[in-house]
Amino acid sequence: DESNCPHFGMHPTSHLEIHEEHAYAYLYNLRRSFVGPVKSTLLAEHILAIDEKISALLIELPAREIGGQLPSWDELEKIKAAAHDKQIKLHLDGARLWETKPFYNREYNEICAGFDSVYVSFYKGIGALPGAMLLGSVAFIEKAKLWQRRAGGTVQTLAPQIASAAMLLDKSLSRMPAYFKRTQQIVHHLSDIKALRFFPELPQVNMVHVYLPFRAEIANKVRAEIEEQYSIKMFGNALTSDKPEECYFELTVGENLLGLTDLKVHLIFSYLIDNGTEYSKQQSEAGR
Amino acid sequence: DESNCPHFGMHPTSHLEIHEEHAYAYLYNLRRSFVGPVKSTLLAEHILAIDEKISALLIELPAREIGGQLPSWDELEKIKAAAHDKQIKLHLDGARLWETKPFYNREYNEICAGFDSVYVSFYKGIGALPGAMLLGSVAFIEKAKLWQRRAGGTVQTLAPQIASAAMLLDKSLSRMPAYFKRTQQIVHHLSDIKALRFFPELPQVNMVHVYLPFRAEIANKVRAEIEEQYSIKMFGNALTSDKPEECYFELTVGENLLGLTDLKVHLIFSYLIDNGTEYSKQQSEAGR
Numbered sequence: 001d002e003s004n005c006p007h008f009g010m011h012p013t014s015h016l017e018i019h020e021e022h023a024y025a026y027l028y029n030l031r032r033s034f035v036g037p038v039k040s041t042l043l044a045e046h047i048l049a050i051d052e053k054i055s056a057l058l059i060e061l062p063a064r065e066i067g068g069q070l071p072s073w074d075e076l077e078k079i080k081a082a083a084h085d086k087q088i089k090l091h092l093d094g095a096r097l098w099e100t101k102p103f104y105n106r107e108y109n110e111i112c113a114g115f116d117s118v119y120v121s122f123y124k125g126i127g128a129l130p131g132a133m134l135l136g137s138v139a140f141i142e143k144a145k146l147w148q149r150r151a152g153g154t155v156q157t158l159a160p161q162i163a164s165a166a167m168l169l170d171k172s173l174s175r176m177p178a179y180f181k182r183t184q185q186i187v188h189h190l191s192d193i194k195a196l197r198f199f200p201e202l203p204q205v206n207m208v209h210v211y212l213p214f215r216a217e218i219a220n221k222v223r224a225e226i227e228e229q230y231s232i233k234m235f236g237n238a239l240t241s242d243k244p245e246e247c248y249f250e251l252t253v254g255e256n257l258l259g260l261t262d263l264k265v266h267l268i269f270s271y272l273i274d275n276g277t278e279y280s281k282q283q284s285e286a287g288r
Numbered sequence: 289d290e291s292n293c294p295h296f297g298m299h300p301t302s303h304l305e306i307h308e309e310h311a312y313a314y315l316y317n318l319r320r321s322f323v324g325p326v327k328s329t330l331l332a333e334h335i336l337a338i339d340e341k342i343s344a345l346l347i348e349l350p351a352r353e354i355g356g357q358l359p360s361w362d363e364l365e366k367i368k369a370a371a372h373d374k375q376i377k378l379h380l381d382g383a384r385l386w387e388t389k390p391f392y393n394r395e396y397n398e399i400c401a402g403f404d405s406v407y408v409s410f411y412k413g414i415g416a417l418p419g420a421m422l423l424g425s426v427a428f429i430e431k432a433k434l435w436q437r438r439a440g441g442t443v444q445t446l447a448p449q450i451a452s453a454a455m456l457l458d459k460s461l462s463r464m465p466a467y468f469k470r471t472q473q474i475v476h477h478l479s480d481i482k483a484l485r486f487f488p489e490l491p492q493v494n495m496v497h498v499y500l501p502f503r504a505e506i507a508n509k510v511r512a513e514i515e516e517q518y519s520i521k522m523f524g525n526a527l528t529s530d531k532p533e534e535c536y537f538e539l540t541v542g543e544n545l546l547g548l549t550d551l552k553v554h555l556i557f558s559y560l561i562d563n564g565t566e567y568s569k570q571q572s573e574a575g576r
Contacts, residue, residue, distance in 0.1 A: 023438035027315045123444050130444040150311035151439045156411050156418040160448060 001143060003055035003089075009035040010058035011042045013065035015093060027151070041071045044078035047086065057083055060093040061100050061111070067199045067209035067250075068096070073104050080114035089116040095132075098125035098173060099205040102180035116140070122165035126172040131161035175255075179206035183253040189262050195273045199248070206253040212273070214280035216240045216247035222275045223249075226268055232256065234268060289431060291343035291377075297323040298346035299330045301353035303381060315439070329359045332366035335374065345371055348381040349388050349399070355487045355497035355538075356384070361392050368402035377404040383420075386413035386461060387493040390468035404428070410453035414460040419449035463543075467494035471541040477550050483561045487536070494541040500561070502568035504528045504535035510563045511537075514556055520544065522556060 008024075010016060012034040016024055024030040033054060036042030041063055059079065062068040071079060083090045092115040097108070104111055112118050117136035122128040134144055148154060183206045187198050197211040212219050219238035227233050235249035257265065296312070298304060300322040304312055312318040321342060324330030329351055347367065350356040359367060371378045380403040385396070392399055400406050405424035410416040422432055436442060471494045475486050485499035500507050507526035515521050523537035545553065 019437075020440070021434055021438045023440070026438050129448060130446075146309055149307075150309045150314050151441075152308070152311070153440060158418075160417060 005053055005055040007031045007033065007052060007054045008056040008058065009033045009050060009054045009088070011036045011060060011063060012038050013063060014058055014060060015064075015095070016058065018065065039066060041066070041069045041075075042079070043071060043075055044082040047079060047082040047088070050086070050088075054088055056089040056091055056116075058091050058093055059115075060095070062096055062103075062205045062207070064096060064207070064250075068099070068203065068205040068207040069200055070100060070103055070204045073106065076104075076111075077114075084114065090114065091116065092118040094118055095121040096124055096205065096207070098176060099180070099207070101173075102177045102206075103204050122161070122169070125176070126165060126168050128164040128168050129161045131158065131165055176206070178258060179253050182206070182258050183208060183251075185262070186251075186253065186257065186265055189266060190269050193266075193269055193273055195277065196269065208251050209248045210235070210251050211241060211246060211248045212238065212276060213246060214276045215245060215283075218276050218279045218283070219247050219249065219272070221279065222272050225275065226271060229271075230264075230268055232260070232268070234272070293341055293343040295319045295321065295340060295342045296344040296346065297321045297338060297342045297376070299324045299348060299351060300326050301351060302346055302348060303352075303383070304346065306353065327354055329354070329357045329363075330367070331359060331363055332370040335367060335370040335376070338374070338376075342376055344377040344379055344404075346379050346381055347403075348383070350384055350391075350493045350495070352384060352495070352538075356387070356491065356493040356495040357488055358388060358391055358492045361394065364392075364399075365402075372402070378402065379404065380406040382406055383409040384412055384493065384495070386464060387468070387495070389461075390465045390494075391492050410449070410457070413464070414453060414456050416453040416456050417449045419446065419453055463546075464494070466546060467541050470494070470546050471496060471539075473550070474539075474541065474545065474553055477554060478557050481554075481557055481561055483565065484557065496539050497536045498523070498539050499529060499534060499536045500526065500564060501534060502564045503533060503571075506564050506567045506571070507535050507537065507560070509567065510560050513563065514559060517559075518552075518556055520548070520556070522560070 006029055008030055010032055017032070017034075024032060033050065033052060035050060035057060036046045042059060047057065061076075062070045070076075080090065092112060094112075097111070097118075097120050100111060101108065112135075117134065117140055119132060119134050121132045123130045123132075134141065136144070180203075183203045187203055187208060190196055190198075195213050199209040199211060216238040223233070223235060223238065235251060238247045238249040240246075241248050294317055296318055298320055305320070305322075312320060321338065321340060323338060323345060324334045330347060335345065349364075350358045358364075368378065380400060382400075385399070385406075385408050388399060389396065400423075405422065405428055407420060407422050409420045411418045411420075422429065424432070468491075471491045475491055475496060478484055478486075483501050487497040487499060504526040511521070511523060511526065523539060526535040526537040528534075529536050
């Protein structure tokens, strides 16, 4: 509003681009530019390279669609400085912000410093009822309220959501270091299964993308078998990767995987690879 | 979308006009015409008198801002026929639809028949967690989902809201006739307090506007006294009426007033009038 510039920037895998039906254009008459490469995080150099005037830039920490990648702490500081120099407002998409603390080993207020506005979610990492919070200056929040009302977001009471977030916040946050450590352990422990590939290779938060050498439909079939046999849902829905004969899924490490022994995790992933490979072979033979 | 006509109609006291910061214009690029008089309900004759092309018309049953007024059943049928003849889609704002059944003495599906889309709320009359439902054809709902997502309305789970509505719906609906009857009784019983005026004079649902012969600030002061003395909050916030020396409040009859004896109701309203009149006199003497 204030900049008189309806142009903003975001990473090509931003939630706004992929999951919100281009609301920014349809509802808010905004234009966007993509900033940063598709497969890795947005860096200060990408901000410095922007040659149009943009009013605001969205940064997602961690970037979910690329396996939870994070810029290093030094790089994050450079990002903040670059945006500040170019008078670009920085908005933090912190849907999974809670998961970044073990990686940065900094307090949340240090991570958020330099952002003009911050969004955090309470249902993912915290496990509360669906709800979120927007933070910014008083003047910014007053304006946001107006637009929230226009979008139909003024709910008569949010007491249940607030209560559930307040109840769970401290406990859930205290678990984050353990989840991150377990993610690193699991990736390390599975490194002998050569058919598995992790992206990023070294997880930066308690999520990582796992690539499999067969089609998504086969992965989902084996997932259902695993669910039946081991009573554990290891992933949500495998998706086709850039290559049609390959797929990937998002692995999020929480209480479930914390309680599972290394042996059992290894057993389940071996089962996934062995049966997936077998079904894939059968399928290609049948197709001949 | 389908009509290629961004122009719709609604009553001048519609929620969209008064309480939603003109979202229809700011977010959806729609234009509106007011249909019907400010102080009474929209009728078929007002639809027939529209001389512009409008694609859709919003009807609120009951119309909250005018004391819960309803068109008669015959009139409602004429409204539906007029809209149909003019090929105007009818949308029902049924935030308080639940309260209309005792007046019409018809089933909800009969009341809603002829509307192309219907909105109902679960937190007001039903007392559930804030939540609502939109009904219409499958094709219409598919489109509505797209716009709901754009507006940020896709919530990860609505299970708590659905559970609370499902738990309370039948019981709450079964209380509506008693609430309506009690509203009529109360208005009848208070008719000897001449300084009170009800709008509409004969309530059509379990809500009615009550007019008081003094300023809103005085009414709110006495309301706080009543709350302290009788432990009952009789109304939310009195508002200035068209005349500055007069105010009104919305009286909604539910469990609270069902359990209160006629005598006590009379006592409380007498207290409200007596003390309000007294404070008003003191105030005007002090101002001389």
